[in-house]
Amino acid sequence: MTVRWIRAALAGVAALTLGLTGCGGDEPAATDGGGRVTVFAAASLTESFTKLGKDFEATHPGTSVTFNFAGSSALATQVTQGAPADVFAAASPATMKTVTDAGDAAGNPVTLVRNQLVIAVPKGNPGKVTGLADLARPGVKVALCAEQVPCGAAARTALGAAGVQLTPATLEQDVKGALAKVKLGEVDAALVYRTDARSAAADLDGVEFPESARAVNDYPIVVLKHAGNPDGARAFVDYVRSDAGRAVLTAAGFQAPPTQ
Template sequence: MTTRPFRTALATVIALAVLGLVGCGGDGKSAGREPGSASSEVTGTITVFAAASLTESFTQLGKDFEAANPGTEVTFSFAGSSALATQINQGAPVDVFASAASGNMKAVIDAGNGDGTPTTFVRNQLVIAVPKGNPDRIGGLADLAKPDVKVALCAEQVPCGAAARQALDAAGVKLTPVTLEQDVKAALSKVKLGEVDAALVYRTDARTAAADVDGVEFPESAGAVNDYPIVVLKEAANKPTAQAFVEYVLSDPGRAVLTAAGFQAP
């Protein structure tokens, strides 16, 4: 008389236990970590080498990442992508590399220093940076070739310099810059300091310096857009946190910071 109710009750308990297990991890989502969320493995310090044009946005992303992952610290080194790639290939202790062009990233990957496939996370294009108010009335690349206009460019081995050369060639404009700089921030500073009348810089850099400069758009920039790839490095000392930072850059909060800075979606 008691056997059937006992079996029924036992079956009910087993069924509830199975349902509980399915609810905990059956869909596979709760077992994985959402990008940017805290994890016990995500702790300690990482070093990120990033293109100079990422200075403001990555500095903010570093602070946001640290806030989302207590116990972490992100240390940055910002410079021209070509110089950073050379340092990585010479053995600099780095966890993450974010380049302003695919060519410099390729140099790192070809040397066997990447851990996995780089991901393009944003794009950027050039504008002509001029002093506030555009006193020389520069309206396009042709105006930069006028004999009384002093121009700063990035060196051609730097992504902003290669993009500038591509745009100038497309426009058929030949000019002799008064200075060639090793990163885009240095070229922009020449305008801010009044040492040149114009410089070809990224749109994002002109935006961050909007109090001092204006950015003049020109059509040839659309044919000289740079992709920005990011990758965890093979010899990263803190791979879990490095990977978590890359995931954060690719997450919705990360993309929001980058978009607000003027970067384009890839």
């Protein structure tokens, strides 16, 4: 029994604790592009990747896609601890570097899309928030992502560019957590990705601010070295990078990546 095997078993338990969401059934992994493909992806990719997973299954009969959505830093830790996954899509190069430095990537990551921050506020913007400076007003409660999470690091960069200092009411472990605080009325605003604000447009408004251009996040994606289904993993990465995949991502508000 190898150390790697033990670490993989333990990490697999951790992954299941966080919760795996699947688009298909429980088909065994295969090596011919069919079978199950397990994708670890940043929480901000939830809506887009869920749709892409269903589209991929429809165009690849015999394949099912299972997702684990969470904060990129938590996912990177799981991957390096041996969690069983075929693909990793992170919300920043820094969190992807954790995986590549550990030797867990099969090749070089490629940038899939880019994303920028907006200020999420309740529908109608009752607090009249127009920019980052308004978040520092007395009595304004703000949710941020924790700094080790890509959306938290981007928020700190944007606030620094604006010269704004504030003490958040809460620090969340992923962008969905920060967004939920606004939905629940527990805070007056949150710094979240443009795509997440758009996905919650029925309940929230997104306020654009110029400093977000100083904190653009690139989203790298890679097939993992110890993938149980490497052919299926490569097929999935190719699909999300195809014209059909990019159409879904840009419709969600993601930006096209720089030419690679």
